[in-house]
Amino acid sequence: MGQKLVYVPECHSTSSFLNELNNQSQLPEGTVIITDHQTAGRGQRGNVWEAEAGKNLMFSFLLRPSFLPPAAQFNLNMCISLAVAAVMQQEVPQSVRLKWPNDIFVNDKKIGGILIENQIQANTITASCVGIGLNVNQERFSHPRAASLHNFSQLTHDRSEVFEQLLKKLEDEYLKLRAGATDLKQRYLKILYKHQTSGRFASAEGEFTGTISDVDDHGRLCVEVHGAMRRYLFKEITFLE
Numbered sequence: 001m002g003q004k005l006v007y008v009p010e011c012h013s014t015s016s017f018l019n020e021l022n023n024q025s026q027l028p029e030g031t032v033i034i035t036d037h038q039t040a041g042r043g044q045r046g047n048v049w050e051a052e053a054g055k056n057l058m059f060s061f062l063l064r065p066s067f068l069p070p071a072a073q074f075n076l077n078m079c080i081s082l083a084v085a086a087v088m089q090q091e092v093p094q095s096v097r098l099k100w101p102n103d104i105f106v107n108d109k110k111i112g113g114i115l116i117e118n119q120i121q122a123n124t125i126t127a128s129c130v131g132i133g134l135n136v137n138q139e140r141f142s143h144p145r146a147a148s149l150h151n152f153s154q155l156t157h158d159r160s161e162v163f164e165q166l167l168k169k170l171e172d173e174y175l176k177l178r179a180g181a182t183d184l185k186q187r188y189l190k191i192l193y194k195h196q197t198s199g200r201f202a203s204a205e206g207e208f209t210g211t212i213s214d215v216d217d218h219g220r221l222c223v224e225v226h227g228a229m230r231r232y233l234f235k236e237i238t239f240l241e
């Protein structure tokens with residue numbers, strides 16, 4: 001991971017840039033693009049990813065997880081999320097949690113997000129662009145639910161040091177996934193935000209109270225509502241609190 005590393009002081013989006021480069025000429029697995037500032041950062045659900053220039057970490061890397069059946073792609077999701085959460089946990093004393101599917105949370109605030117874009121051909125994941133945005137030293141946010149490592153540690157974190165740790169951990173977890181790791185879900189559930197806790201949600205059926213009990217093999221969130229299990233794909237459910 002990072003043997004081919006491209007640093008650009010500014011770009012539209014490291015994920016868009018990586019996808020463009022890879023479409024021009026096949027990039028080697030593990031290629032990383034990192035920037036200090038994005039002018040058109042992309043988040044999940046078509047959202048914009050905003051981050052102050054020079055204070056945070058924004059990078060994307062290319063994987064070729066052809067060993068993973070597309071139906072099991074949530075395993076990659078868990079693998080990446082676990083690596084990022086572990087490194088973030090070294091930086092703050094508070095507990096780092098993963099909000100399904102892969103937001104990085106501390107105390108009900110989002111400190112980072114992951115955007116995974118898979119290219120699938122003939123039932124094989126031929127390329128996976130993993131974009132990671134982490135709020136590191138930024139002090140103020142316009143969004144009330146956003147925060148940074150600095151907000152929790154009161155420290156100025158060395159971005160290069162955190163980035164180096166991330167690349168190591170991401171490679172480590174990815175190699176475990178490729179070797180057939182079977183403990184991913186158990187580790188993911190252990191740090192899942194609001195796992196086994198009653199909360200308010202909204203779906204096409206309206207608002208309801210439920211308890212997150214599991215994540216199934218398709219990566220669907222399993223929520224227990226009045227004794228019955230409901231399963232939701234990404235975009236089918238919103239956390240209301």
Ligand code: BTN
Pocket residue numbers: 012013014015016038040041042043044045047049057058059060103112113114115131132133134
């Ligand atoms: C989310 O939580 O919505 C996912 C955010 C992902 C943001 C990162 S920043 C680096 C990479 N480039 C992008 O345009 N997006 C991802």
